[in-house]
Amino acid sequence: MPAEMIDQPTAPSRPSLRDMLTDKFGQVALRSGQIIVVLVLAAAVVFALVQLKLVVIPVLIALILASALSPVITVMRKHVSAGLATWITLVAGILIFGGIIALIVFAVEGQWNDLSTSAVEGVNQLQQFVQGPPFNVGQEQFTSARDAVVGFLTSSQFGTGAIASVSAAGSVITGAVLAIVILFFFLKDGDRIWAFFLRPFHGYRHDRGVRIGRTAVKTFGGYVRGTAIVAFVDAVCIGAGAAVLGVPLALPLAVIVFLTAFIPIIGATLAGVLAALVALVANGPFIALIVILIVVAVNQLEGNLLQPVVMANSLKLHPLVILVALTAGTILGGIVGAVLAVPIAAVAWATIKVWNHAERPAPADPEPEKEPAEA
Template identity: 80%
Template structure:
C-alpha cells in the first residue's frame, strides 16, 4: 500500500523548538534591494545626480541666453537700489509713471555728466600724457638694457617687431571684427536693460504679484517673503557698495590730483566702478593708478600712489565697509571668491560684478524660505554692568551664542 502524504517525511528540517527552519536560498525582491542600506544610498546618489544634471542644464541655458539674462539681472538690481527713490516720489503725490521717468532721467543726466567730464579730462591731458608715456617707455627700455636683466637691443627690437606684427596681422583684424560684434551686443543689452528697468520701476510690485497668482496660503506668503528679501538685499548691497566706492574714489582721486598724476578724474571713476568687484576690484584699480603714475611721474610718485591706495583700502575694509555693508553682505570671503570665479567664467567682467549680489540674495532667500528672518535676541548686559556685585535671583544671563540661560 503506497504511503500517503501524511506518512511521507517532511523535507523541511525542523528546529529544536519544532518550527520549520527557513532557508536563505530565496532571491531578494526588488523591495528588499531598494530598502536596504545600500539601496537607500543608491537612490540618494541617483537623486543627487539628477539634481546636478538639472542644475548644469539650467546654467547652460542661462549662459546661452545671457544677452537676455544679464540685462534682466542688471535691471532687477538697479530697480531694487532705486526703489526707495520711487517710493519717496510716489508718497509725495507723483504717479508711478512720472516717478519712474524722473528717476531715470536724473540717472541718465548724472551718468552722462560723468562721462562728459571724463572725455574732457582725457582730451585736455592727452598730449602731456602721451609725451610722458613715450618718455616712460624710453626709460623702461634703458633700464631693461642697462639693468640686471642683460637684454640686448636686438632682443628688444625683436619683441617690439613681434607685437607690431601681431597688431597688423589678420588674426588681430578678426579679433577686432569680433570686438565690433561684441560692442553691438553690449548696445543691444543696454537698451534692453533700460526698457526692463523702466517697467520694473513702474510696475515691479504688480509684476511680482502676477507671478504669485498660482500660489495660495503659506506658499503665497513665502513668495511675498522672497520678493521682499530679494529687493532688500539687492538694494542694500548696491547702495552700500556705492557708498564705499564713492569714498574710495574721492580719496584716491584726490590723492592722485595732489601728487600731480594725470587723468585723476578718470582714475577716480575707474576706482568707483571696480569697487563693485569685491576683493580684486580695488587691487586692479590700484595697479592701474600706479602704472599711470609710473609712466607720467616716475617711480617715487607711483610708490606714493600705492601707499594711498593701500591706506584707503585698509580704512574702507576695517571701518567703513563693516558699518555700511553689515546688513547687506553676510557671506564668508571664501564664498565671495568662489562666486567671483564662477561669475567670471560664466559671464566675464559683468558676471564677476553680478556674482556676489546674486550669491548674497540666494543665501538670504534660503534663510527666509520657511519663516521670516528673526532679529537676534537682545543681549542682557552682564551683572558687573548692572550695578550689582552678583546676578539677582531670577535673572537670566545670556550665553555667548545668544541664547538665554537660567
C-alpha cells in the same frame, strides 16, 4: 515520508525589489541618483541662462538697479504718480551717467598728448634700465618684441578680433537699451509683476513668495547702495591723492576706482595697480610709490571700517564664498558676471534664511541688573 524529500535542501529566496531599495546600499543608490538628477538639471539651467545671457544679464542688471532705487520711487510716489516718478528717476539717472562719461572723455582728450609723451619717455627709461645690469637685455630683443607686436597688429588674427570686438560692442549696446526698458517697467510696476507670479500660490506658499521678494529687494538694494558709498569714498580719496600729486587723468582714474569697487576683493586692487602704472609712466617711481601707499591705506580703511559698518546688513558672506562666486561669475559672464555674482550669492543666502520663516533681528544685549541702593 520518503527520505529523499527530507534531505533535499530548500532553494534560497531572492530579495524583493522593495528589500533592494530599502536596505542601506539601496538608500545610498537612490540618494546618489537624486543628486545626479539635480546636478544635471542645474547644469541644464545654467547652460540655458548662458546661452540667453543677452537677455538674462539686462534683466539682472535692471532688477538690481530697481532694488537700489526702490526707496526713491517709494518717496516720489507719495507726491506724484508712479509713471511720472519712474520717468523722473530714469531720466535723472541717465543724465548723471552721461555727464560722468562726458567728463571722462573731456579729461582724457585734454591730457592725452601729455600722457602719450610721458609714456614714450617712460618706455625709453625702462629700456635703458633693463639694458644695464643685472638684466642686460640687448637691443635686438627689444627690436624682435616690437616686430612681434607690429606683426600681430597687422595680422588677420587681429582683424578677426577687431571684428569680434565690434560685434561685442553691438551686443553691449543692445543689452544696455534692453536693460533701460526693463528697468522702466521694474520701477513702475515691480510690485505688480511679482504679485502676478505669485497668483498660483496660496497660503504659506504665497507668504513664502512675498518674503522672498521683499528679502531680494532689500538685499539687492542694500548691497548696491552700500557698495556705492564705499566706492565713492575710495574714488574720492584715491582721485584726490592722485590730483594732489600731479598724476594725469586723476578724474578718469577716480571713476575707474568707483566702477571697479563693485567687484569685491580684486576690484580695488586692479584700480590701484592702474593708478600706480599711470603715475609711474607720467611722474616717475617715487610718485608711483606714494600712489601705492595711498591705495593700500584706502583699502585698509575700506576693509576695517567702511565695509563692516556700511555693508553689515547686506553682505553676510564669508570671503571664501565671495571668491568662489567671483570665479564662477567670471567664467560664466566675464566682467559683468563678476559684478553680478556676489549680490546674487548674497540674495540666495538671504533667501535660504527666510525660506520657512522671516529673519528675526538679533536679540539686544540684556541690560545689566542694577544693584539695590543701600539704605
